[in-house]
Amino acid sequence: xxxxxxxxxxxxxxxxxxxxxxxxxxxxxxxxxxxxxxxxxxxxxxxxxxxxxxxxxxxxxxxxxxxxxxxxxxxxxxxxxxxxxxxxxxxxxxxxxxxxxxxxxxxxxxxxxxxxxxxxxxxxxxxxxxxxxxxxxxxxxxxxxxxxxxxxxxxxxxxxxxxxxxxxxxxxxxxxxxxxxxxxxxxxxxxxxxxxxxxxxxxxxxxxxxxxxxxxxxxxxxxxxxxxxxxxxxxxxxxxxxxxxxxxxxxxxxxxxxxxxxxxxxxxxxxxxxxxxxxxxxxxx
Amino acid sequence: xxxxxxxxxxxxxxxxxxxxxxxxxxxxxxxxxxxxxxxxxxxxxxxxxxxxxxxxxxxxxxxxxxxxxxxxxxxxxxxxxxxxxxxxxxxxxxxxxxxxxxxxxxxxxxxxxxxxxxxxxxxxxxxxxxxxxxxxxxxxxxxxxxxxxxxxxxxxxxxxxxxxxxxxxxxxxxxxxxxxxxxxxxxxxxxxxxxxxxxxxxxxxxxxxxxxxxxxxxxxxxxxxxxxxxxxxxxxxxxxxxxxxxxxxxxxxxxxxxxxxxxxxxxxxxxxxxxxxxxxxxxxxxxxxxxxxxxxxxxxxxxxxxxxxxxxxxxx
Numbered sequence: 025x026x027x028x029x030x031x032x033x034x035x036x037x038x039x040x041x042x043x044x045x046x047x048x049x050x051x052x053x054x055x056x057x058x059x060x061x062x063x064x065x066x067x068x069x070x071x072x073x074x075x076x077x078x079x080x081x082x083x084x085x086x087x088x089x090x091x092x093x094x095x096x097x098x099x100x101x102x103x104x105x106x107x108x109x110x111x112x113x114x115x116x117x118x119x120x121x122x123x124x125x126x127x128x129x130x131x132x133x134x135x136x137x138x139x140x141x142x143x144x145x146x147x148x149x150x151x152x153x154x155x156x157x158x159x160x161x162x163x164x165x166x167x168x169x170x171x172x173x174x175x176x177x178x179x180x181x182x183x184x185x186x187x188x189x190x191x192x193x194x195x196x197x198x199x200x201x202x203x204x205x206x207x208x209x210x211x212x213x214x215x216x217x218x219x220x221x222x223x224x225x226x227x228x229x230x231x232x233x234x235x236x237x238x239x240x241x242x243x244x245x246x247x248x249x250x251x252x253x254x255x256x257x258x259x260x261x262x263x264x265x266x267x268x269x270x271x272x273x274x275x276x277x278x279x280x281x282x283x284x285x286x287x288x289x290x291x292x293x294x295x296x297x298x299x300x301x302x303x304x305x306x307x308x309x
Numbered sequence: 310x311x312x313x314x315x316x317x318x319x320x321x322x323x324x325x326x327x328x329x330x331x332x333x334x335x336x337x338x339x340x341x342x343x344x345x346x347x348x349x350x351x352x353x354x355x356x357x358x359x360x361x362x363x364x365x366x367x368x369x370x371x372x373x374x375x376x377x378x379x380x381x382x383x384x385x386x387x388x389x390x391x392x393x394x395x396x397x398x399x400x401x402x403x404x405x406x407x408x409x410x411x412x413x414x415x416x417x418x419x420x421x422x423x424x425x426x427x428x429x430x431x432x433x434x435x436x437x438x439x440x441x442x443x444x445x446x447x448x449x450x451x452x453x454x455x456x457x458x459x460x461x462x463x464x465x466x467x468x469x470x471x472x473x474x475x476x477x478x479x480x481x482x483x484x485x486x487x488x489x490x491x492x493x494x495x496x497x498x499x500x501x502x503x504x505x506x507x508x509x510x511x512x513x514x515x516x517x518x519x520x521x522x523x524x525x526x527x528x529x530x531x532x533x534x535x536x537x538x539x540x541x542x543x544x545x546x547x548x549x550x551x552x553x554x555x556x557x558x559x560x561x562x563x564x565x566x567x568x569x570x571x572x573x574x575x576x577x578x579x580x581x582x583x584x585x586x587x588x589x590x591x592x593x594x595x596x597x598x599x600x601x602x603x604x605x606x607x608x609x610x611x612x613x614x615x616x617x618x619x620x621x622x623x624x625x
Binding site for chain 1: 364376
């Protein structure tokens with residue numbers, strides 16, 4: 025558990041405006057990445073984008089020049105199907121060239137349809153099958169706790185995947201160990217692949233359930249940069265793991281995609297890409 | 310067990326647990342991860358000496374394997390120790406995605422495999438574990454035959470980078486590699502007897518059975534070569550090729566289902582490289598109720614059963 029060399033590990037954004045700019049660039053990058061590949065999960069990419077922007081822009085201490093730096097913060101994207109936005113965030117942080125995004129899901133690309141730590145710099149564990157990220161993140165945070173190390177573990181799970189029982193095993197154990205070095209974001213866009221979460225296998229009241237498991241919980245607007253940032257920075261002297269239920273909108277930022285289950289993995293046409301880009305740019309202008 | 314009382318019997322689980330403690334004294338990265346299995350994995354001594362480094366997640370195998378992957382990511386060297394049916398069955402997808410596909414440096418130790426839970430029945434028997442683990446990409450699979458092999462296999466697992474599956478027997482067995490140095494070589498079969506008539510390929514608890522069968526065969530003029538194939542993956546191709554060329558048939562013997570197991574592995578390799586006449590002995594179906602000795606009789610996993618299979622193979 026030796027201390028590594030600290031170089032360029034500080035997050036690049038210092039203001040909310042910087043993070044908002046980064047979020048726009050992630051959405052535009054993911055949109056192009058999906059359009060070029062002809063596949064992806066744009067709805068979930070856009071619901072999680074602002075969480076990624078806050079983390080990669082303003083929170084995570086990682087070193088793109090040394091992705092295995094032992095004292096780096098860990099980030100686990102349990103909803104591995106949102107790979108296009110994750111890869112874009114990694115590219116913008118400097119883990120690999122942005123130009124490589126054009127290879128997404130192509131033959132022999134390092135950027136597969138789901139993240140692979142053995143190929144992609146900056147990926148901590150392979151995800152794709154749901155309900156895997158949180159247990160692994162609990163193991164990471166347990167490791168830091170055992171070692172007395174100061175690095176933090178952050179994990180994003182989709183709301184639909186909370187239906188997987190493995191998450192509840194991990195929720196129990198994280199609270200049992202008092203892992204206050206662990207932060208869970210639930211990307212609460214209320215839609216799973218086929219329909220709404222509440223009509224499929226209801227999750228509400230989700231924050232109360234997680235709190236009952238022994239976590240410190242809050243509910244924030246998952247597209248409000250300041251609110252997300254503040255929730256992460258809240259004091260940790262309670263000795264409990266932290267869950268932030270982030271209310272989000274699937275397809276956020278593109279009116280014809282928002283809140284539609286169909287955009288879980290629908291690929292936009294060339295014309296739709298132009299419309300989406302214009303709307304995203306317009307909203308930021 | 311039916312072994313004669315004068316044969317000293319030894320405990321692989323104790324050898325596993327003691328070796329883990331010795332390794333942990335020298336390597337502070339080593340942690341034990343378990344599922345309320347401190348007793349059944351013999352981890353009481355480890356807990357006493359390293360209370361902080363025993364990670365007991367409770368009865369939750371999916372979380373157990375995921376947590377182990379995370380601990381490896383954090384720089385630790387986790388040995389997951391749990392009853393093999395629940396480790397390999399309940400957490401198969403975690404083993405696939407979090408450990409093997411992710412290349413996590415985690416050692417998976419399946420305790421009490423095969424039919425060792427006897428009367429508790431097929432829910433608790435772990436006869437499918439080898440087949441399930443063998444299907445995973447390039448995961449080393451080791452089934453030690455005795456405490457000497459167990460000690461060296463555990464030490465090897467700690468040294469080698471990447472995931473390993475170790476299958477640790479529950480009940481006491483005679484030593485088959487006493488005085489043999491080294492007792493275990495990864496990826497290599499140990500030839501325990503010479504013979505050119507038939508080859509008996511066995512691992513784990515079945516090595517002793519194969520040796521006793523070879524004794525019975527010798528009495529009837531059949532010279533059997535016994536191979537202790539402790540490593541199921543990667544398989545010792547050279548030993549199998551020689552057996553196929555130099556003897557008239559091969560009988561595989563294992564305490565698991567041969568389809569996908571040691572027998573399946575040997576048959577797949579030989580079918581493509583040196584077709585041989587074979588019999589694959591193992592547990593072919595969910596067991597009836599009975600103790601271990603009774604179940605071995607039912608599945609012909611006895612010296613007589615193995616010898617009969619060899620005679621039958623040579624006679625047809």
